[in-house]
Amino acid sequence: MASYDLVCEKCDHEFEVFRQGFLKDEDRVCPACGSEEVRQKFSSFLSNLGGRGVGAGCAPSGGSPFG
Numbered sequence: 001m002a003s004y005d006l007v008c009e010k011c012d013h014e015f016e017v018f019r020q021g022f023l024k025d026e027d028r029v030c031p032a033c034g035s036e037e038v039r040q041k042f043s044s045f046l047s048n049l050g051g052r053g054v055g056a057g058c059a060p061s062g063g064s065p066f067g
């Protein structure tokens with residue numbers, strides 16, 4: 001079981017999803033406003049590398065749900 005930190009692009013609501021395996025599309029929906037414009041938060045050391053540009057191809061260890 002893995003947990004994913006997600007943040008809504010529309011209302012900045014942050015929430016956590018527990019999922020065995022990768023995230024599914026149904027997980028990427030903001031529980032606050034219903035927007036599907038949700039992005040995954042990465043660890044601070046990763047955000048230093050890519051910022052908001054997720055899915056650029058270089059997956060962290062364990063693979064990326066974007067892709």
Ligand SMILES: [Zn+2]
Pocket residue numbers: 008009010011012013030031032033034035
């Ligand atoms: Zn939202």
